[in-house]
Amino acid sequence: MEWRILATAAELFRTKGYAQSTTRELAGMIGLKKASLYHYVESKEDLLYEISIQSLRQIDGDVAAAIAASAPADALRDLIKAHICSALGNRDHHAVMLSELRSLSEPRRQQIVKARDAYEARVRGVIVAEQAENRLRSDINPKYLTFALLNLLNWTIFWYQPGGALEPEQLGSLLASIFIEGAGAAGAVT
Amino acid sequence: MEWRILATAAELFRTKGYAQSTTRELAGMIGLKKASLYHYVESKEDLLYEISIQSLRQIDGDVAAAIAASAPADALRDLIKAHICSALGNRDHHAVMLSELRSLSEPRRQQIVKARDAYEARVRGVIVAEQAENRLRSDINPKYLTFALLNLLNWTIFWYQPGGALEPEQLGSLLASIFIEGAGAAGAVT
DNA sequence: GTCTATACTTCGATAGAC
DNA sequence: GTCTATCGAAGTATAGAC
Numbered sequence: 001m002e003w004r005i006l007a008t009a010a011e012l013f014r015t016k017g018y019a020q021s022t023t024r025e026l027a028g029m030i031g032l033k034k035a036s037l038y039h040y041v042e043s044k045e046d047l048l049y050e051i052s053i054q055s056l057r058q059i060d061g062d063v064a065a066a067i068a069a070s071a072p073a074d075a076l077r078d079l080i081k082a083h084i085c086s087a088l089g090n091r092d093h094h095a096v097m098l099s100e101l102r103s104l105s106e107p108r109r110q111q112i113v114k115a116r117d118a119y120e121a122r123v124r125g126v127i128v129a130e131q132a133e134n135r136l137r138s139d140i141n142p143k144y145l146t147f148a149l150l151n152l153l154n155w156t157i158f159w160y161q162p163g164g165a166l167e168p169e170q171l172g173s174l175l176a177s178i179f180i181e182g183a184g185a186a187g188a189v190t
Numbered sequence: 191m192e193w194r195i196l197a198t199a200a201e202l203f204r205t206k207g208y209a210q211s212t213t214r215e216l217a218g219m220i221g222l223k224k225a226s227l228y229h230y231v232e233s234k235e236d237l238l239y240e241i242s243i244q245s246l247r248q249i250d251g252d253v254a255a256a257i258a259a260s261a262p263a264d265a266l267r268d269l270i271k272a273h274i275c276s277a278l279g280n281r282d283h284h285a286v287m288l289s290e291l292r293s294l295s296e297p298r299r300q301q302i303v304k305a306r307d308a309y310e311a312r313v314r315g316v317i318v319a320e321q322a323e324n325r326l327r328s329d330i331n332p333k334y335l336t337f338a339l340l341n342l343l344n345w346t347i348f349w350y351q352p353g354g355a356l357e358p359e360q361l362g363s364l365l366a367s368i369f370i371e372g373a374g375a376a377g378a379v380t
Numbered sequence: 381g382t383c384t385a386t387a388c389t390t391c392g393a394t395a396g397a398c
Numbered sequence: 399g400t401c402t403a404t405c406g407a408a409g410t411a412t413a414g415a416c
Contacts, residue, residue: 019209036382151345182372226400
């Protein structure tokens with residue numbers, strides 16, 4: 001039951017935003033009255049916290065596994081594909097984690113920020129390693145390469161259409177190619 | 191006075207989110223009591239609408255001017271720089287427009303979506319033109335190149351530090367290079 | 381475990397004095 | 399133009415019956 005509440009809350013929060021979502025509406029989506037929700041959940045904010053922490057545990061685990069199983073030369077491409085597949089596979093959770101952080105009150109907000117930073121450090125670690133192997137440009141501070149990559153990846157969930165032309169894995173490959181090879185025509189006179 | 195209210199509201203909404211911001215707090219930041227605000231403003235939502243529409247007018251105008259003054263071969267790079275400079279120069283407005291759209295009620299929400307789509311179409315237009323001139327890869331649907339570029343650009347305002355190492359124009363050049371040339375080491379064996 | 385009823389708080393917005 | 403006072407609505411959460 002708890003899992004059902006969490007999944008429904010994630011869907012609701014993603015669609016309407018945390019602050020605009022009411023416990024009454026959430027209960028209604030599950031087929032309960034508002035008060036009955038509090039038999040399972042301590043507070044509305046607990047739901048946001050659980051959604052956020054689960055989202056980060058999931059993507060960090062998925063990406064770590066992908067890297068571990070990957071040949072060094074494929075690490076970055078596999079990271080990108082794993083990130084996209086994980087984020088799109090947990091779209092509601094992930095979108096809520098990304099956009100509703102400021103609605104968490106202080107002890108737990110910092111906890112989510114730390115988990116987010118840890119994931120970011122994992123991504124940066126791969127980028128730094130690729131630079132050391134001369135597979136990524138070294139003329140750009142890895143900090144900016146990491147930001148650029150996370151921009152590219154994170155915000156995809158806000159426009160991706162689940163029934164569209166590209167499966168998550170294809171989209172991941174596409175984004176990996178844009179990030180690594182670039183959008184410029186190879187050999188173009190620029 | 192109105193401009194001061196709008197700028198303060200944008201700053202407040204960006205920091206705390208629209209729904210979590212109260213008119214009492216906004217009034218306090220200006221040095222007024224809550225009721226006095228309503229001498230200048232009809233409703234809280236009016237502020238959000240004005241912030242959003244101004245943000246889009248600004249960036250669309252800035253980018254259009256940059257393209258018009260640009261040699262064809264530099265159009266995309268100039269677009270990227272203009273986008274970054276405009277967005278960072280109106281950081282509060284732009285961030286609010288990007289992240290608080292769902293708090294607008296229906297007649298005006300669609301209006302903002304339309305303005306956003308129009309700007310997106312402008313960006314896509316340049317990308318399509320660059321493909322036609324063989325300066326951008328044609329093996330990727332321009333729709334995805336546009337999404338990727340806007341991901342890269344739009345979400346930069348959420349981590350950019352105004353006093354950091356890079357000025358907006360430098361950051362724009364950097365992001366242009368990542369998007370066009372890619373992050374991969376030139377000639378690397380991948 | 382689910383309900384009705386309600387306590388408690390806070391918000392956006394208004395009324396009306398000055 | 400700014401204030402104090404307040405209205406009416408809506409929200410989270412709780413009490414207590416069943």
